[in-house]
Amino acid sequence: MHAIVITKPGPPEVLKLKKVPDPVPSDYEILVNVHATALNRADLLQRGGHYPPPPGVRTDIPGLEFAGEVIAVGENVTAFKIGDRVMGLLGGAGYAEKIVTHERMAMRIPKNLSYDEAAAIPEVFMTAYDALFSQLNLQIRERLLIHAIGSGVGIAALQLAKTAGATVFGTAGSDEKLAKAKTLGLDGDINYRTQNFEEIALAETGGAGVHAILDMVGASYWGKNLACLAPKGRLILVGLLGGSKVEANLGDILKKRIQIIGTTLRGRPIEEKIALTQALQQHVLPLFESGKIKSIIDRVFSLQEAAAAHGYMEANKNFGKIILKVI
Numbered sequence: 001m002h003a004i005v006i007t008k009p010g011p012p013e014v015l016k017l018k019k020v021p022d023p024v025p026s027d028y029e030i031l032v033n034v035h036a037t038a039l040n041r042a043d044l045l046q047r048g049g050h051y052p053p054p055p056g057v058r059t060d061i062p063g064l065e066f067a068g069e070v071i072a073v074g075e076n077v078t079a080f081k082i083g084d085r086v087m088g089l090l091g092g093a094g095y096a097e098k099i100v101t102h103e104r105m106a107m108r109i110p111k112n113l114s115y116d117e118a119a120a121i122p123e124v125f126m127t128a129y130d131a132l133f134s135q136l137n138l139q140i141r142e143r144l145l146i147h148a149i150g151s152g153v154g155i156a157a158l159q160l161a162k163t164a165g166a167t168v169f170g171t172a173g174s175d176e177k178l179a180k181a182k183t184l185g186l187d188g189d190i191n192y193r194t195q196n197f198e199e200i201a202l203a204e205t206g207g208a209g210v211h212a213i214l215d216m217v218g219a220s221y222w223g224k225n226l227a228c229l230a231p232k233g234r235l236i237l238v239g240l241l242g243g244s245k246v247e248a249n250l251g252d253i254l255k256k257r258i259q260i261i262g263t264t265l266r267g268r269p270i271e272e273k274i275a276l277t278q279a280l281q282q283h284v285l286p287l288f289e290s291g292k293i294k295s296i297i298d299r300v301f302s303l304q305e306a307a308a309a310h311g312y313m314e315a316n317k318n319f320g321k322i323i324l325k326v327i
Contacts, residue, residue: 003096009049012310023100031072035115039322053092063094067118085109087118117295120321124152140165142211150177159293198224219243296320
């Protein structure tokens with residue numbers, strides 16, 4: 001099969017289309033003909049040599065999600081058959097014509113979604129669902145601030161939070177991205193290049209602050225995040241685009257009784273990933289089937305154009321997911 005291979009750590013140009021051996025499914029795995037995969041920030045880090053995949057996963061082929069058709073099943077597989085349309089999360093190696101995955105890590109693609117739309121779902125909606133409901137315990141009528149609202153995780157979190165009855169504020173670096181987010185239900189839009197999100201969040205809530213923050217930026221937002229959190233507020237870190245080192249006044253955390261949570265998805269045990277996959281299948285996929293939430297795609301590249309797709313993501317031009325079409 002063909003796959004995009006990281007030939008050495010470096011810029012997007014190190015990604016090359018090469019022939020590699022086909023994967024072989026074990027007893028509980030399915031072999032999938034991949035129709036589409038999608039980009040994630042972790043792919044860029046892996047390309048630079050900074051984010052290796054879990055043990056047992058190829059280190060030279062990026063890609064954390066897939067959508068495709070089952071073409072073979074292991075001897076003990078019972079959940080799927082040849083010809084089924086499936087999507088799911090991967091530890092890596094998704095930029096390829098074929099992948100193998102445990103049967104319980106795969107989900108059936110809703111009939112109303114294309115392969116491209118399906119490929120845009122697993123990583124960001126699992127991350128957002130887990131962050132909002134498993135860890136932040138977001139409740140109806142709570143106020144939520146989402147940073148990087150135009151990112152894949154940001155858009156997924158916005159839609160999920162609105163279905164749960166939350167009021168959502170979001171930050172982005174362009175008015176265009178914020179306008180698009182408002183069409184998906186964003187209540188309060190903040191352009192971080194021209195506005196102070198701490199001041200606006202406090203002003204819009206009458207000084208009360210927000211109950212929860214989903215943050216993909218990290219260090220550069222630390223102080224302002226704590227300042228605009230309500231008493232007993234919760235902050236979850238899902239990314240560190242703005243750095244990882246902070247000088248903290250722990251008294252602020254004690255005084256407000258703030259909870260700070262850190263999370264990643266890729267390195268978790270397979271049992272946890274299976275549980276999250278099943279939760280998404282039960283609670284989120286029906287929302288896609290009913291049209292209450294949408295798969296938001298910014299742009300589609302071919303698999304051969306992976307380097308260009310990485311450059312596009314690094315330029316922060318996208319609103320929503322960047323897809324690599326394989327077939």
